[in-house]
Amino acid sequence: MATEPTGGEEAATGLPQLDFSTFPNQIFWLLVTLVVIYLILDRIALPRIASVLAERQGTITNDIAAAEELKMKAAEAEKAYEKALADARAEAQEIAAKARAEIQEDLDAAIAKADAEIAARSAESEKKIAEIREGADAAVVEVAKDTAAALVAALGGTGSAAAIESAVERKTKG
Amino acid sequence: MDQFVPAPLFGGDVIHWWTPTNVTLWMAIAVLSIAALFVLGTRGRAVVPTRTQSVAELMYGFIYKMVEDVAGKDAVKFFPYIFTLFLFILFANFLALIPMSFSTTSHLAVTGVMALAVFLTVIIVGFVKHGVGFLKLFWLTSAPPVMRPVLAVLEFILFFARPVSHSVRLFGAIMAGHAVVKVFAGFAQITAAAPLAIVGVTAIYGLEMLVAGIQAYVFTILTCVYLKDALHPHH
Amino acid sequence: MEGDIAAMGQFIGAGLAAIGSGAAAIGVGHVAGNFLAGALRNPSAAGGQTATLFIGIAFAEALGIFAFLVALLLMFAV
Structure with missing residues (x-):
C-alpha cells in the first residue's frame, strides 16, 4: 500500500x-470451523449416512431376493394348482366313467331282470293259456259228452254212457 | 466495499487472532446449518428418508461419486476431508447471499488457507505414497523427448500456480459477484434508473445463486483432480 | 501531481489487465460451446463428461483469474 490511489485513509x-x-483472525x-465441521461429519454424520445407505441397499437386495423367492413360490403354487386341477379333472373323469359304468351295470341288471321277469311272466301266461286251453278242451269234451248224451236221450236212443263217451272222444280227437 | 470488512462482534477496534468477529459469527452459522442438515436431518436413520435426510444423502452421494470417479477408488479415504471443504464452501456461499450477511468465502485469507491445505495435502500424499516417483508428474513421457524438459518447467510452474488459481477463483467469483450486486444497488439511488437497477439486482442475485453452487462444485472437483495427481502421478 | 500520474498509471494498468478477464470469457465460451456441440452429436456420452467440462472451464478460467488478480494488485496493492 505504498501509494494509495487517492492518498486517503487505508480502510476506505x-x-x-x-x-x-x-x-x-480469519x-x-x-x-476452527473446518475442524468442527470435519469432526461433525467424520464422527456423526458420515457413518450414519453410510450405514443408512448400506441398510437401504441391504433392504433393497433383500426385498429383491424376497420378491424373487415369492415369484418362485408363486410359480410353484401355480404349478401345484395346475397339477391339482389336472388331478381333479382326471378324478372327475374317472368318477364320471365309474358312475357311467355303474349306471350301465345297474341298467344292464335292471334290463336283464326286467327281461327275466317278462320272460317268466310270459311263460306263466303261456302256461296259464295252455291250462285254460286244456281246461277248455276238457270242458268241450265234457260239454260234448253231456250234449251227446242229452241228444241221444232226446232222440230216444239209449246208449250206454261208455259208448257215448268213446264215440265223443273219437270225434273230438279226430 | 465495507460489506467485506471484518469487524469485532462485541465492539472494540483491534482484531486479535482470537477476537470473535463477524467472520466467526457467519462461520458458526455455517457450522450450525451443516450440523442441522447432517445431524438433525439424519437422526431418524430412516430407510425411507425424510425430505431433509434425502437432501443430506443426495449431497453425500454426489460428492462420494465425484471423489470415486475423478480421483479414483483409493481416494475414498479422503472423502470426509473433501466433503468438509465442499460443505463449508457451499454453505458459506449461500449464507453470504443473505442480505446484510458477511461473505466468509470472499476473503483471500479463507480461500487461500483452503487452497493451501489442498496443495499441501497433495504434496504430502504424493511423496508419502510414491516417494521421489511423485516427481514423474512433471515428466511427461507421452511428449517428444526434446520437449520434455521445457514441458517439465511449465508443468512445475503450473503446479505452483494451482493454489493461487484455486483460491483466487473462489474469492474472485464471490467478491466480484457481491460487488456487482452492490454497484447495481447503488444505481437504485437514481430515481429514473431505480426500476432497472432493481431488475438488475434480482438478475445478478439469481446468477450469484448459480455461482455459489458452481464455485463450490468447481473447488471440490479440482481438489479431486489434484488429489488424483497425488495418488496416480503416472497419468 | 506525481502521485496523480502514478495513480492514473495504476488505473490504466488495472483496466488493461481486466481485458484478460474478457479473454478468459472467450476461452470458457469456447470450451462450453464445443462441449455442447459434441453433446448434441452424441447426447448419450455427454452425461459422463460433465466433470471434464468443468475441469476444462476451470483451467480456462484460471488464466482469467490471473488477469483479475493482476488488476486487483495494481489497484490496491502496488
Missing part, C-alpha cells in the same frame, strides 16, 4: 481482502 480505499491485519476461525 484498500481492499478489505488484502488487509493483512485481519488474516490471523485463518484461526476458519481452521
Whole structure:
C-alpha cells in the first residue's frame, strides 16, 4: 500500500481482502470451523449416512431376493394348482366313467331282470293259456259228452254212457 | 466495499487472532446449518428418508461419486476431508447471499488457507505414497523427448500456480459477484434508473445463486483432480 | 501531481489487465460451446463428461483469474 490511489485513509480505499491485519483472525476461525465441521461429519454424520445407505441397499437386495423367492413360490403354487386341477379333472373323469359304468351295470341288471321277469311272466301266461286251453278242451269234451248224451236221450236212443263217451272222444280227437 | 470488512462482534477496534468477529459469527452459522442438515436431518436413520435426510444423502452421494470417479477408488479415504471443504464452501456461499450477511468465502485469507491445505495435502500424499516417483508428474513421457524438459518447467510452474488459481477463483467469483450486486444497488439511488437497477439486482442475485453452487462444485472437483495427481502421478 | 500520474498509471494498468478477464470469457465460451456441440452429436456420452467440462472451464478460467488478480494488485496493492 505504498501509494494509495487517492492518498486517503487505508480502510476506505484498500481492499478489505488484502488487509493483512485481519488474516490471523480469519485463518484461526476458519481452521476452527473446518475442524468442527470435519469432526461433525467424520464422527456423526458420515457413518450414519453410510450405514443408512448400506441398510437401504441391504433392504433393497433383500426385498429383491424376497420378491424373487415369492415369484418362485408363486410359480410353484401355480404349478401345484395346475397339477391339482389336472388331478381333479382326471378324478372327475374317472368318477364320471365309474358312475357311467355303474349306471350301465345297474341298467344292464335292471334290463336283464326286467327281461327275466317278462320272460317268466310270459311263460306263466303261456302256461296259464295252455291250462285254460286244456281246461277248455276238457270242458268241450265234457260239454260234448253231456250234449251227446242229452241228444241221444232226446232222440230216444239209449246208449250206454261208455259208448257215448268213446264215440265223443273219437270225434273230438279226430 | 465495507460489506467485506471484518469487524469485532462485541465492539472494540483491534482484531486479535482470537477476537470473535463477524467472520466467526457467519462461520458458526455455517457450522450450525451443516450440523442441522447432517445431524438433525439424519437422526431418524430412516430407510425411507425424510425430505431433509434425502437432501443430506443426495449431497453425500454426489460428492462420494465425484471423489470415486475423478480421483479414483483409493481416494475414498479422503472423502470426509473433501466433503468438509465442499460443505463449508457451499454453505458459506449461500449464507453470504443473505442480505446484510458477511461473505466468509470472499476473503483471500479463507480461500487461500483452503487452497493451501489442498496443495499441501497433495504434496504430502504424493511423496508419502510414491516417494521421489511423485516427481514423474512433471515428466511427461507421452511428449517428444526434446520437449520434455521445457514441458517439465511449465508443468512445475503450473503446479505452483494451482493454489493461487484455486483460491483466487473462489474469492474472485464471490467478491466480484457481491460487488456487482452492490454497484447495481447503488444505481437504485437514481430515481429514473431505480426500476432497472432493481431488475438488475434480482438478475445478478439469481446468477450469484448459480455461482455459489458452481464455485463450490468447481473447488471440490479440482481438489479431486489434484488429489488424483497425488495418488496416480503416472497419468 | 506525481502521485496523480502514478495513480492514473495504476488505473490504466488495472483496466488493461481486466481485458484478460474478457479473454478468459472467450476461452470458457469456447470450451462450453464445443462441449455442447459434441453433446448434441452424441447426447448419450455427454452425461459422463460433465466433470471434464468443468475441469476444462476451470483451467480456462484460471488464466482469467490471473488477469483479475493482476488488476486487483495494481489497484490496491502496488
